[in-house]
Amino acid sequence: DGGITQSPKYLFRKEGQNVTLSCEQNLNHDAMYWYRQDPGQGLRLIYYSQIVNDFQKGDIAEGYSVSREKKESFPLTVTSAQKNPTAFYLCASSISGQLSTDTQYFGPGTRLTVL
Amino acid sequence: GNSVTQMEGPVTLSEEAFLTINCTYTATGYPSLFWYVQYPGEGLQLLLKATKADDKGSNKGFEATYRKETTSFHLEKGSVQVSDSAVYFCALSDPASGGYQKVTFGTGTKLQVIP
Numbered sequence: 001d002g003g004i005t006q007s008p009k010y011l012f013r014k015e016g017q018n019v020t021l022s023c024e025q026n027l028n029h030d031a032m033y034w035y036r037q038d039p040g041q042g043l044r045l046i047y048y049s050q051i052v053n054d055f056q057k058g059d060i061a062e063g064y065s066v067s068r069e070k071k072e073s074f075p076l077t078v079t080s081a082q083k084n085p086t087a088f089y090l091c092a093s094s095i096s097g098q099l100s101t102d103t104q105y106f107g108p109g110t111r112l113t114v115l
Numbered sequence: 116g117n118s119v120t121q122m123e124g125p126v127t128l129s130e131e132a133f134l135t136i137n138c139t140y141t142a143t144g145y146p147s148l149f150w151y152v153q154y155p156g157e158g159l160q161l162l163l164k165a166t167k168a169d170d171k172g173s174n175k176g177f178e179a180t181y182r183k184e185t186t187s188f189h190l191e192k193g194s195v196q197v198s199d200s201a202v203y204f205c206a207l208s209d210p211a212s213g214g215y216q217k218v219t220f221g222t223g224t225k226l227q228v229i230p
Binding site for chain 2: 004006040041042043045058090092097098099100101103104105106107108109
């Protein structure tokens with residue numbers, strides 16, 4: 001079955017630690033995205049990548065980093081510089097970056113809690 | 116800039132009641148409009164979309180019509196079921212934004228359907 005997988009589903013981190021969230025897709029999509037979801041808020045874009053070895057900052061990139069070394073993988077690192085990292089993180093992909101016509105497919109999400 | 120405003124929840128309905136969730140938008144161009152659904156603990160799924168004025172998107176008994184004159188895209192369903200309980204997000208993507216066509220999400224409306 002084609003789709004997007006995120007791991008782990010739940011993640012706990014101590015303050016001051018970096019942590020990496022995994023996102024893998026087997027849909028052969030060029031574009032991938034990371035969003036952050038907080039209670040009562042819409043999704044906010046952290047980073048996006050329209051092609052392998054290229055990525056761009058979204059609206060709230062501070063304290064986060066990404067890489068796109070393979071088409072199917074787009075890991076997100078939450079660094080200790082992120083002041084309020086506790087949130088639900090969603091990865092998505094689409095065939096291209098033409099989101100007015102393409103459909104975004106979302107993974108099941110990772111809930112990160114900083115202790 | 117672009118924005119999406121949707122009615123605050125939670126919305127609580129009895130099974131078989133009529134559902135309306137209001138959504139209005141602001142955009143510089145002629146955006147595509149979307150409704151996404153998020154079931155508890157999961158990622159988002161595209162429910163329906165419309166890409167031009169007067170288009171009607173429909174899926175699983177849900178409908179929404181792109182009204183350019185009122186800049187609205189209200190979600191409706193004639194008879195809700197308990198299984199429709201979820202959070203619903205209205206969103207837009209504006210091709211006039213050029214380059215990467217970012218998706219702007221509303222804050223979400225929680226729907227609870229009681230038997």
